[in-house]
Amino acid sequence: MKHLIIGNSAAAIGAVEGIRQMNKSDQITIISDEPYFTYSRPLISYLLSGKLSLEKMNYRSKSFYEDNHVTFKYAHAEKVDHLNKQVFLDDGDQMSYDKLLIATGSKAFIPPFAGLESVENKTTFLSLDDVKKLDAMGLESKRVLIIGAGLIGLKCAEGITKKAQSVTVLDLAPQILSSILDYDSSLIVKQHLEKKGINFILSATAEKFTQNTLTLKDKTQIDFDILVLCVGVRPNASLLSGIAAIEKGVVINERAETSVPDIYAAGDVTNGVAILPNAYVTGECAGINMAGGNKTISKMLPMNAIGFFGLNIITAGNYTGSIFELNKDSEFKRLFYQDGLLNGYIMIGNIAKAGIYTSLIREQTKLDTLDFPLICEKPQLMAFRLEERLEKLGGKVERMKFFQPEI
Numbered sequence: 001m002k003h004l005i006i007g008n009s010a011a012a013i014g015a016v017e018g019i020r021q022m023n024k025s026d027q028i029t030i031i032s033d034e035p036y037f038t039y040s041r042p043l044i045s046y047l048l049s050g051k052l053s054l055e056k057m058n059y060r061s062k063s064f065y066e067d068n069h070v071t072f073k074y075a076h077a078e079k080v081d082h083l084n085k086q087v088f089l090d091d092g093d094q095m096s097y098d099k100l101l102i103a104t105g106s107k108a109f110i111p112p113f114a115g116l117e118s119v120e121n122k123t124t125f126l127s128l129d130d131v132k133k134l135d136a137m138g139l140e141s142k143r144v145l146i147i148g149a150g151l152i153g154l155k156c157a158e159g160i161t162k163k164a165q166s167v168t169v170l171d172l173a174p175q176i177l178s179s180i181l182d183y184d185s186s187l188i189v190k191q192h193l194e195k196k197g198i199n200f201i202l203s204a205t206a207e208k209f210t211q212n213t214l215t216l217k218d219k220t221q222i223d224f225d226i227l228v229l230c231v232g233v234r235p236n237a238s239l240l241s242g243i244a245a246i247e248k249g250v251v252i253n254e255r256a257e258t259s260v261p262d263i264y265a266a267g268d269v270t271n272g273v274a275i276l277p278n279a280y281v282t283g284e285c286a287g288i289n290m291a292g293g294n295k296t297i298s299k300m301l302p303m304n305a306i307g308f309f310g311l312n313i314i315t316a317g318n319y320t321g322s323i324f325e326l327n328k329d330s331e332f333k334r335l336f337y338q339d340g341l342l343n344g345y346i347m348i349g350n351i352a353k354a355g356i357y358t359s360l361i362r363e364q365t366k367l368d369t370l371d372f373p374l375i376c377e378k379p380q381l382m383a384f385r386l387e388e389r390l391e392k393l394g395g396k397v398e399r400m401k402f403f404q405p406e407i
Contacts, residue, residue: 001026003290004087004095006077006239007103008032009041011267011283013059015101016068018287018295026291028069029095031087033076036128037062041105044131045159054128077104080239082260099262099290102240102250103283106233106268115209122227125156137226139163145214145224147206149176151306153230157198158308168199168222170214175202180304180315185346188332192311235269247271254296256286264290277303301362305351314351317344317361324376335376340367353379 003019005012008030016028039057046052065072076090080100087095108124116122123133134156144164146153149171157167169176175186176193190200205217214222235249244258245251249271256264264286267279278300288295303316321338331350335357336343342360356379359365374380 001291002096002098003028003101003287004097004099005030005101005103006032006087007101007105007267007269008034008036008038008072009103009105009267010059010277010279011103011105011269011286012101013038013064014280014283014285015103015264015266015287015290016064016070018284018289018293019291020068020287022288022291022293025069027071029071029073030065031073031075031077031089031095033074034127034129035074038064039128041126042155044125044128045155047128048131048135048156048159049162057128077239080243080263082243082263085262097262099264101283101286101290102237102258102263102265102269103267103279104236104239104269105279107236108229109232109234110229111206111231113206113209118211119209119227120211121225122229124229125152126233134160134226134228139226141165142225143223144168144226144228145170145222146228146230147171148230148232149173149200149202150179150230150232151177151304152233153228154193154198154308155306156228156230157193158196161197164226166199167197168201168224170201170204170206170222172205173202176200181313181346182319182334185332185334185348188348189308189311189313193308196309233268235271237269240265252282255289255294256282256297257289299362301358303358311349312351313346313348314354315344315346316354316358317342319344319346326377337367337372341365342367356380 003026005015012030019026019028038059040059043052043057047054047057075093077087078090079088085097087097089095108126121137123130139160140163142164143166144160146157146169149169153169154176157169161167175183176190177186181189206214207217208215212224237246237250240246240250240258244260244263250258250265250269252258252265252270256266258265266282266286270282282297285295285297301316305314307313319336321336321343324335326333332348334346336345341364342357344361345357347354
C-alpha cells in the first residue's frame with residue numbers, strides 16, 4: 001500500500017503514527033514545500049526571540065522519519081489527479097498513491113490594502129521562512145508595525161519586542177485576541193503587553209500604504225520601517241479545488257475522509273477547529289483509516305492555551321450563559337454555564353487544574369452531580385461524588401501523542 005502525505009506538520013505526523021499503529025511495512029511518503037524537518041509552528045516566535053534553538057523546535061525526534069520508514073521529499077504539489085491516483089509536483093515528478101492525505105495547513109490572508117505593493121520590508125508570520133525573512137530585515141533600531149491583534153500578531157510582537165526600536169499592533173476590532181477572549185479578559189492581557197512595551201491602535205481601519213507610512217481611515221498617519229501582516233489565515237485547500245467538497249476548508253467526515261474515495265484531509269486545511277492538538281488527532285484518525293483501521297474523530301472542543309511574557313492563558317468552549325467570575329491577585333477566571341452544564345471558561349494567570357473544567361465541558365457533566373460552587377472556587381476531584389472520583393482515578397487515561405517542548 002502506498003500512502004502519500006502532502007504536508008509535514010502536526011496532522012501529517014499524526015497520520016504517520018496512525019498508519020504505523022496499523023501497519024509497519026506500508027510505504028509512506030511525505031511531500032513538503034518546506035525543506036525543514038517537522039517543526040512546531042506555534043513556537044516560531046520563540047526562535048525569533050532567541051528563547052529556542054532550531055533544534056528545540058522539532059516536533060519529533062530527529063530519527064522520526066527513519067524510525068517510521070518515511071520517505072521525505074522536498075517539492076511543491078501542484079495538482080491532484082484523483083482519477084488516476086497521481087500527484088504532480090513542481091519538479092516534474094509524478095507520485096502515485098493508493099491513499100492520499102492532504103495536510104497542507106493554512107496560508108496567510110493578505111487583504112487588498114491600497115498601496116501595499118509600495119512597502120518593501122514586509123512579511124507574514126506563519127513559518128520558519130517568515131522568521132528568517134523578518135530577521136534578515138534587521139530588527140534592531142527598527143519601528144515595526146503589525147497588522148492584526150490575534151494570536152499570530154501578538155506572538156510576533158512578543159518575539160521581536162526586545163530587538164526592535166518600537167512595536168505597534170493595529171487592529172480593526174476594539175479589543176485584542178477577539179477570537180478567544182471576551183472584552184474584559186482581553187483588557188487584562190492588553191495591559192500586561194503594554195507594560196512590556198507593545199503599543200496598540202484598536203478600532204482602526206487601514207486605508208492606504210505609501211512606502212513606509214500607513215494612513216488610517218481617520219487620516220492618522222503611522223510611520224514604520226517593517227510591516228508584518230497577521231490579519232488571519234485561510235485553509236490551504238487549492239489542491240482539492242474542483243475535486244472535493246470545500247466549505248471554507250476541505251469537508252471531512254468523522255473518519256477524516258473527503259468526498260473523494262481514498263483521499264483524506266486533516267488539520268488546518270479542513271473546516272474543523274484549527275489548533276495543533278486537533279490537527280494531530282484528525283491526522284492520526286486519517287492514518288489509522290488509510291491503513292485499514294476503523295477510527296472516528298471525537299467531537300472537537302475549541303481550546304487555546306498560550307502565554308505572553310509569562311502570563312498564561314487557557315480558554316475552552318463557548319461564552320454563553322450565566323457567569324461565575326474570580327478576579328484577584330494573579331488570577332482571572334470566568335466560567336460560563338447554562339441549563340446545568342458548563343459551556344466554557346477563560347483563565348488568565350493561575351491556570352492550575354484547568355483540565356477539570358475541560359473535562360466537565362467535554363463529558364457534558366451535569367453540574368448538580370457535583371459540588372459546583374467548590375469547583376468554581378477551587379477545581380479539585382473532591383468536588384465529585386465518590387464513584388466518579390474512583391472512575392476518573394482508575395479509568396483509562398489516553399496518552400496524548402502530540403506534544404510541545406516546555407518554554
